[in-house]
Amino acid sequence: MGLIGILVALALLMWLAYRGWSVLMVAPAAALLAALISGEPLLAHWTQTYMGGAARFVAQWFPMFLLGGLFGKLMDDSGSISAIARFLTKQLGVRRTMLAVVLASAVVTYGGVSVFVAFFVLVPMAREMFKAADLPARLMPAAIGLGAFTFTMSVMPGTPSVNNAIPMPYFGTTTFAAPGLSLIASAIIVAFGMWWLGRAEAAARKAGEGYTGGTGTTPVIDEMVREQAAPAGDFDPAELQHGQRAENGPPFVLAVLPLVVVIVTNFLMSLVVFPRLDFSFLSEPRWGGTSFGAVSGVWSVIVALAAANLTVLLVNFRRLPSPRESLDAGANSAALPMLMIASLVGFGAVVAALPAFETVRDAVFAIQGGPLVSLSVAMNVLAGLTGTASGGMAIVLNAFGGDFMRLASEHNIDPELMHRITTMSAGTLDALPHNGTVLLLLQISGLTHGESYLDMVMTVIVSCIIALVAVLVLGSVFGSF
Structure with missing residues (x-):
């Protein structure tokens, strides 16, 4: 009965979340249903197990979500994202529309801007370019998706995304884990994605299909899409309507400067500054008895985002119509996504505490192929079922993180390789049709799954699966590099 309870609860969570019900309400209800069917004490699981898991997340x-929300809103209101997108698209021109859209999407998201913030700039920009190039609008989401939420979210070394950060405390790594494998995987994703887009463009031109589809104005994001999107990202889409945008953005050099600050500061903190300092005091009880490896990666990203926020403010203070309103909106944008993902983590904590979960644990580690394969399968399944890479990743690592680290030690697997396999695996099947990022991008574009999703599957799922297989093979043969 306990296993049936887990499956029923997970199915209920998936269905209601897809229907637009708030995960804040659905996750504890599903967790309590699993506990009820298992004959476990409900109130104890709610206040002790569920809330304990959510509170730890x-x-x-919280510091990273807060600083990331501030950064996204400041970059948007200062006009920096628009300035970057305009410069890149102008340099590449209409003849290379696909490459221009992919590159613009990649630059802003690799630098730490939330994809949800970027969409509201990238979609209008892409629409104008597709019109000028006479390309069908149905290909826009595939191009934006390739640049915005594939390699820049889960693969590229140093990207300050939540997806790339969550494994760090479990494996004692940084966002620059396995840089060589990361660059190879990124190249595979870009190469396959651009090949597919080029093929789709050629087919459209051969068929005489010009610019059609998509709406000319950005729609108002309804509450259902907001509820579906928030668990899949790190920015509440509703806050994009708040704050005041600058009338004129900064020059390209000043616009891109905060993105450079993020990457450079993160690199220096992760690999140069922090490793040379003495953090032995962290083992004391007053600091939670933790280790430097468990916090160094998180600290590096926090410092990098803080420095980038300060840079945006200093460069654009006179340009921002109301810095306080922008800061307020950025701070508020972090609350809903963080709490929704925490709710999913709480659900996972209850499930992991049920006696029947031992059956699930045994099934995961019985998967043939070794720890890397079982880790990859577990991440793909949970990310696909929940429709969120970060949520699925947090659930799996909370339940199995210690076990995978033990297996890595037993099989002499570098934790950096475990980190990269984790992020890449969670960033594949998470983009199934019910994923909030997919839903939001399609709504902003004024397009449907029927019009655009097949091309998105190829650029944001198939490309990542090919890269994941390549990294699994290379990592198994040569180890981490």
Whole structure:
């Protein structure tokens, strides 16, 4: 009965979340249903198990969500994202529309801007370019998706995304884990994605299909899409309507400067500054008895985002119509996504505490192929079922993180390789049709799954699966590099 309870609860969570019900309400209800069917004490699981898991996630990741929300909103209101997109698209021109859209999407998201913020700039920009190039609008989401939420979210070394950060405390790594494998995987994703887009463009021109589809104005994001999108990202889409945008953006050099600050500062903190300092005091009880490896990666990203926020403010202070309103909106944008992902983590904590979960644990580690394969399968399944890479990743690592680290030690697997396999695996099947990022991008574009999703599957799922297989093979043969 316990296993049936887990499956029923997970199915209920998936269905209601897809229907637009708030995960804040659905996740504890599903967790309590699993406990009820298993004959476990409900109130104890709600206040002790569920809230304990959710609270630990909030305590660990609130600084990063907060600083990331501030950064996204400041970059948007200062006009920096628009300035970057305009410069890149102008340099590449209409003849290379696909490459221009992919590159613009990649630059802003690799630098730490939330994909949800970027969409509201990238979609209008892409629409104008597709019109000028006379390309069908149905290909826009595939191009934006390739640049915005594939290699820049889960693969490229140093990307300050939540997806790339969550494994760090479990494996004692940084966002630059396995840089060589990361670059190879990124190249595979870009190469396959651009090949597919080029093929789709050629087919459209051969068929005489010009610019059609998509709406000319950005729609108002309804509450259902907001509820579906928030668990899949790190920015509440509703806050994009708040704050005041600058009339004129900064020059390209000043616009891109905060993105450079993020990457450079993160690199220096992760690999140069922090490793040379003495953090032995962290083992004391007053600091939670933790280790430097468990916090160094998180600290590096926090410092990098803080420095980038300060840079945006200093460069654009006179340009921002109302810095306080922008800061307020950025701070508020972090609350809903963080709490929704924490709710999913709480659900996972209850499930992991049920006696029947031992059956699930045994099934995961019985998967043939070794720890890397079982880790990859577990991440793909949970990310696909929940429709969120970060949520699925947090659930799996909370339940199995210690076990995978033990297996890595037993099989002499570098934790950096475990980190990269984790992020890449969670960033594949998470983009199934019910994923909030997919839903939001399609709504902003004024397009449907029927019009655009097949091309998105190829650029944001198939490309990532090919890269994941390549990294699994290379990592198994040569180890991490």
